[in-house]
Amino acid sequence: xxxxxxxxxxxxxxxxxxxxxxxxxxxxxxxxxxxxxxxxxxxxxxxxxxxxxxxxxxxxxxxxxxxxxxxxxxxxxxxxxxxxxxxxxxxxxxxxxxxxxxxxxxxxxxxxxxxxxxxxxxxxxxxxxxxxxxx
Amino acid sequence: xxxxxxxxxxxxxxxxxxxxxxxxxxxxxxxxxxxxxxxxxxxxxxxxxxxxxxxxxxxxxxxxxxxxxxxxxxxxxxxxxxxxxxxxxxxxxxxxxxxxxxxxxxxxxxxxxxxxxxxxxxxxxxxxxxxxxxxxxxxxxxxxxxxxxxxxxxxxxxxxxxxxxxxxxxxxxxxxxxxxxxxxxxxxxxxxxxxxxxxxxxxxxxxxxxxxxxxxxxxxxxxxxxxxxxxxxxxxxxxxxxxxxxxxxxxxxxxxxxxxxxxxxxxxxxxxxxxxxxxxxxxxxxxxxxxxxxxxxxxxxxxxxxxxxxxxxxxxxxxxxxxxxxxxxxxxxxxxxxxxxxxxxxxxxxxxxxxxxxxxxxxxxxxxxxxxxxxxxxxxxxxxxxxxxxxxxxxxxxxxxxxxxxxxxxxxxxxxxxxxxxxxxxxxxxxxxxxxxxxxxxxxxxxxxxxxxxxxxxxxxxxxxxxxxxxxxxxxxxxxxxxxxxxxxxxxxxxxxxxxxxxxxxxxxxxxxxxxxxxxxxxxxxxxxxxxxxxxxxxxxxxxxxxxxxxxxxxxxxxxxxxxxxxxxxxxxxxxxxxxxxxxxxxxxxxxxxxxxxxxxxxxxxxxxxxxxxxxxxxxxxxxxxxxxxxxxxxxxxxxxxxxxxxxxxxxxxxxxxxxxxxxxxxxxxxxxxxxxxxxxxxxxxxxxxxxxxxxxxxxxxxxxxxxxxxxxxxxxxxxxxxxxxxxxxxxxxxxxxxxxxxx
Numbered sequence: 001x002x003x004x005x006x007x008x009x010x011x012x013x014x015x016x017x018x019x020x021x022x023x024x025x026x027x028x029x030x031x032x033x034x035x036x037x038x039x040x041x042x043x044x045x046x047x048x049x050x051x052x053x054x055x056x057x058x059x060x061x062x063x064x065x066x067x068x069x070x071x072x073x074x075x076x077x078x079x080x081x082x083x084x085x086x087x088x089x090x091x092x093x094x095x096x097x098x099x100x101x102x103x104x105x106x107x108x109x110x111x112x113x114x115x116x117x118x119x120x121x122x123x124x125x126x127x128x129x130x131x132x133x134x135x
Numbered sequence: 136x137x138x139x140x141x142x143x144x145x146x147x148x149x150x151x152x153x154x155x156x157x158x159x160x161x162x163x164x165x166x167x168x169x170x171x172x173x174x175x176x177x178x179x180x181x182x183x184x185x186x187x188x189x190x191x192x193x194x195x196x197x198x199x200x201x202x203x204x205x206x207x208x209x210x211x212x213x214x215x216x217x218x219x220x221x222x223x224x225x226x227x228x229x230x231x232x233x234x235x236x237x238x239x240x241x242x243x244x245x246x247x248x249x250x251x252x253x254x255x256x257x258x259x260x261x262x263x264x265x266x267x268x269x270x271x272x273x274x275x276x277x278x279x280x281x282x283x284x285x286x287x288x289x290x291x292x293x294x295x296x297x298x299x300x301x302x303x304x305x306x307x308x309x310x311x312x313x314x315x316x317x318x319x320x321x322x323x324x325x326x327x328x329x330x331x332x333x334x335x336x337x338x339x340x341x342x343x344x345x346x347x348x349x350x351x352x353x354x355x356x357x358x359x360x361x362x363x364x365x366x367x368x369x370x371x372x373x374x375x376x377x378x379x380x381x382x383x384x385x386x387x388x389x390x391x392x393x394x395x396x397x398x399x400x401x402x403x404x405x406x407x408x409x410x411x412x413x414x415x416x417x418x419x420x421x422x423x424x425x426x427x428x429x430x431x432x433x434x435x436x437x438x439x440x441x442x443x444x445x446x447x448x449x450x451x452x453x454x455x456x457x458x459x460x461x462x463x464x465x466x467x468x469x470x471x472x473x474x475x476x477x478x479x480x481x482x483x484x485x486x487x488x489x490x491x492x493x494x495x496x497x498x499x500x501x502x503x504x505x506x507x508x509x510x511x512x513x514x515x516x517x518x519x520x521x522x523x524x525x526x527x528x529x530x531x532x533x534x535x536x537x538x539x540x541x542x543x544x545x546x547x548x549x550x551x552x553x554x555x556x557x558x559x560x561x562x563x564x565x566x567x568x569x570x571x572x573x574x575x576x577x578x579x580x581x582x583x584x585x586x587x588x589x590x591x592x593x594x595x596x597x598x599x600x601x602x603x604x605x606x607x608x609x610x611x612x613x614x615x616x617x618x619x620x621x622x623x624x625x626x627x628x629x630x631x632x633x634x635x636x637x638x639x640x641x642x643x644x645x646x647x648x649x650x651x652x653x654x655x656x657x658x659x660x661x662x663x664x665x666x667x668x669x670x671x672x673x674x675x676x677x678x679x680x681x682x683x684x685x686x687x688x689x690x691x692x693x694x695x696x697x698x699x700x701x702x703x704x705x706x707x708x709x710x711x712x713x714x715x716x717x718x719x720x721x722x723x724x725x726x727x728x729x730x731x732x733x734x735x736x737x738x739x740x741x742x743x744x745x746x747x748x749x750x751x752x753x754x755x756x757x758x759x760x761x762x763x764x765x766x767x768x769x770x771x772x773x774x775x776x777x778x779x780x781x782x783x784x785x786x787x788x789x790x791x792x793x794x795x796x797x798x799x800x801x802x803x804x805x806x807x808x809x810x811x812x813x814x815x816x817x818x819x820x821x822x823x824x825x826x827x828x829x830x831x832x833x834x835x836x837x838x839x840x841x842x843x844x845x846x847x848x849x850x851x852x853x854x855x856x857x858x859x860x861x862x863x864x865x866x867x868x869x870x871x872x873x874x875x876x877x878x879x
């Protein structure tokens with residue numbers, strides 16, 4: 001494990017520990033403003049994130065943006081009505097069949113993958129939504 | 136059916152138009168010397184007309200020919216106006232190689248002598264001489280030289296026409312050209328003043344405009360106008376800053392700011408959608424046409440390459456200069472498509488973002504899930520960091536970081552007391568679990584280093600292709616070695632910078648270049664021009680091996696006795712190959728010499744301005760005086776730069792007493808695009824040594840050839856064990872496309 005990796009892992013540990021340390025009063029005394037425990041934790045994770053970005057430069061930045069987009073889309077699919085997700089899967093499936101008939105193999109593959117993703121999100125929602133969220 | 140045929144024809148017709156446009160737009164023709172000189176004079180502020188040698192047969196020209204009594208017919212180029220008066224204000228640019236040019240219609244004529252035969256009739260001028268003065272012998276950088284050159288090119292008035300007679304050397308030599316440029320720029324400025332005076336006399340209205348434009352009140356008004364425009368544009372922002380700056384930190388402020396543009400986009404959404412649809416349909420046609428062209432050319436990547444080269448910002452000036460209308464239109468088309476797509480999608484995207492955020496806020500997640508998700512994500516992140524490099528796992532790590540941040544924001548917004556969710560035992564256990572990956576990460580590598588490595592084996596040439604040829608790129612996993620791969624060819628084989636096989640030898644030694652000794656059979660491996668030059672300068676014994684009889688764009692000159700810069704009247708003769716498209720440009724000498732601390736010192740000097748080929752000969756010689764004073768007193772490597780090296784056939788450096796000895800250096804490896812140059816002594820010996828500046832560890836390889844051939848995996852495995860190879864590494868042979876594997 002490189003020194004950088006150790007520092008990042010340690011920052012992860014610290015961010016978790018900071019959720020248990022009472023810093024509200026100390027922050028008021030020192031900084032004149034209230035810093036909540038999750039706020040401090042977010043700050044530490046942000047430092048770790050900047051360290052990662054500093055080392056990986058552009059690729060890290062791009063991956064962060066891609067991660068935000070993917071996570072947002074996944075969450076959106078997760079909180080949306082299952083009817084929409086499955087309807088979308090049906091549309092993509094229909095497109096893949098049509099494109100297969102037209103001989104557009106690449107498009108068929110792509111549409112089929114999209115249908116598959118929608119189905120997975122819908123099924124995941126069916127299985128886990130009630131276990132994760134409170135109705 | 137008929138309709139279908141018609142549609143196909145229509146598509147083909149459209150595709151043909153696109154193909155023809157794309158194809159024709161690609162043609163760029165080499166600039167002629169006349170065009171080159173013209174662009175130079177225009178850049179100095181002199182308005183010049185030229186006469187192109189196009190033979191015409193119409194009656195008018197024949198009459199003109201008869202009237203003028205010329206043998207050759209010359210038609211005026213399209214740059215000329217038919218108005219006689221307008222001719223007089225411009226300068227006529229004529230070359231001595233253009234015969235039979237009538238100049239009486241111009242008041243000013245710039246006459247460039249570009250032929251070596253002296254024009255005895257009117258001007259005593261050749262490409263290097265004027266009025267009997269040989270400009271090649273003039274000391275180019277003497278203090279009085281500027282004046283002497285200006286005296287030499289002082290205009291001559293004949294029959295009310297002013298002639299500026301300029302030998303070609305005054306343009307082709309960068310030092311001379313600088314002086315000539317200064318002279319003509321001064322003339323241009325003087326002409327401007329004269330024209331201004333004339334105009335002012337003619338038109339009092341213009342005079343008034345000029346006066347107003349120059350007044351301080353006008354300048355002040357311009358400033359005020361700019362401020363007014365900015366006030367109008369940023370009115371709301373200014374009011375907010377002045378009245379309530381805190382508002383800038385509020386979300387509602389930006390919502391209001393975006394309200395109007397978004398309302399506009401929503402209102403005209405249907406129109407945007409219609410325009411986008413139309414543009415998209417035509418876009419499909421363009422892509423279809425480009426695909427057809429790719430198929431016709433047999434290039435499956437044509438479409439991709441076309442897009443990449445079209446969107447490459449570095450190519451924009453080329454498209455503009457070459458007037459590649461199709462490419463420029465394609466760029467504008469893409470830009471419009473993007474704008475309309477953005478106009479169409481932006482309001483919907485923002486609405487979706489808004490609604491999703493509302494939904495996310497409304498979702499209540501079970502506390503047990505929130506409780507364990509954060510340590511679980513952090514644990515996974517720490518574990519992958521313990522065993523992998525950051526760059527290898529960046530995609531997964533970034534996803535985990537974003538997920539942790541999302542969970543923390545949820546806790547913060549819901550005011551969840553996270554610490555209350557854990558019992559003391561749970562907390563201690565969680566902290567232990569999170570600490571374990573860090574401890575493993577610190578302790579495991581040193582422990583692992585002491586363990587014997589269990590290598591797994593895989594084929595060196597893993598692809599299932601029927602035939603595999605060198606070079607071959609191989610990616611390898613950790614603790615992986617390769618199964619025997621036999622080579623039966625007779626070329627030297629390398630893995631990255633290491634020589635792993637050589638025919639007819641029993642032993643190979645790979646050594647760093649710093650250990651070089653000029654003994655026995657050896658190979659020097661260098662990559663890149665800079666490394667090549669520094670190797671040659673650092674190891675003088677290699678120079679004899681690098682020499683070449685014929686011309687090369689790298690050569691060695693010896694200035695140890697300061698013989699080069701002591702010569703007054705030093706000049707160079709460059710022979711250009713005009714059988715191809717030799718483009719005009721400035722030829723530069725890049726000097727490399729060994730500094731005091733064995734580092735390479737570099738300087739550059741402009742040597743010659745090549746005006747392009749006149750089209751009369753396949754080889755064209757241009758001679759210019761050069762100034763090489765200030766060169767270091769040692770051996771100097773000179774690299775030619777600045778113009779297409781294919782267009783140079785030979786080069787000589789001359790003094791009044793003879794030629795300066797030049798040693799041409801082999802540079803074929805550079806033009807061949809290979810990454811390595813080799814020098815070897817062709818003695819028969821059992822041992823061969825490879826020296827490379829990229830080798831850090833010595834590696835000895837015993838060549839044991841069996842009936843099956845030589846096992847390449849054996850030395851490569853040794854290199855893998857000593858971590859000397861890159862990942863992926865490249866196996867390559869001196870002979871190009873040497874076959875390594877043939878599947879039965």
